[in-house]
Amino acid sequence: GLRSRRYSYAKYHGTFDLDELYDIQKDPEQMDNLLARARVTSEGGDVTARIQDPELRKLVLHFQARMDNILERTNGRAEPGWRG
Numbered sequence: 460g461l462r463s464r465r466y467s468y469a470k471y472h473g474t475f476d477l478d479e480l481y482d483i484q485k486d487p488e489q490m491d492n493l494l495a496r497a498r499v500t501s502e503g504g505d506v507t508a509r510i511q512d513p514e515l516r517k518l519v520l521h522f523q524a525r526m527d528n529i530l531e532r533t534n535g536r537a538e539p540g541w542r543g
Contacts, residue, residue: 461522461529468522480519494519 460469460479467489469479481489497510507523510516 461525466518466522468519468526470523470526478519480515480522 460467462468462483465482465484467479467481467483471478477492478494479489480493481491482493483489485491493515494510497512497515507516507519510519
């Protein structure tokens with residue numbers, strides 16, 4: 460997972476897992492998963508590509524790219540105190 464000043468993002472790996480994105484300024488308790496209520500197009504393919512809201516899709520793609528970069532640089536290892 461990653462966190463910015465405004466958002467908290469968690470990516471899960473599994474068949475039925477749903478990624479999580481919270482606006483921690485508006486929802487500090489992280490109760491309203493923006494991805495759970497995002498309107499998506501028909502089934503199939505990557506859920507990110509199916510998010511209809513272009514700003515939300517752009518935000519998720521940004522977090523995914525940051526996460527991919529961190530995992531690549533660290534060979535997937537968690538490092539204490541890591542701040543990407």
